Amino acid sequence: MWHDAGMKQLVVIIHADDAEAACSALRDAGHRFTRLASLGGFLGTPNVTLIMAVDDAHMDDVLGILRATCSARDVDVPLVLSGRLRDWQERAVNYSGATVIVTEASDVVRI
Secondary structure, X not given: XXXXXXXXXXXXXXXXXXXXXXXXXXXXXXXXXXXXXXXXXXXXXXXXXXXXXXEHHHHHHHHHHHHHHOOOEEEEOOHHHHOOOOOOOOOEEEEOOEEEEEEEOOOEEOO
C-alpha cells in the first residue's frame, strides 16, 4: 500500500511502566506501530520505542492516547550519575512518560 501525502513519522519513547497500557490502547484504536526495546541514555532505565506512520487526520487521536496512558514521574538520580559527594543531597529528575518525535513522512510503503 502506498501513501504519499498527509503522513507523519512518529518515534515515541515510552517509559517501560507505561508501555503496556499505551500499546494496548493504540492497538485497540487500530493504530499500527513497530515496538522496540530501548534504554534511556542518562539513567539507563528500560523504555519502549514505537515507530509509527500516522495519517495527519489521526494525529490527535494518537497523541490523546499517549497523554491518557503515559505519565511523568520523579526519579532519583543514582549517586554515581549526579556526581554528588554527599548522600544527604537529594537529587530527583522529572522523567517523562513519553517523548514523541514527529517528522514529515514523504512516502510510506507497506509491502
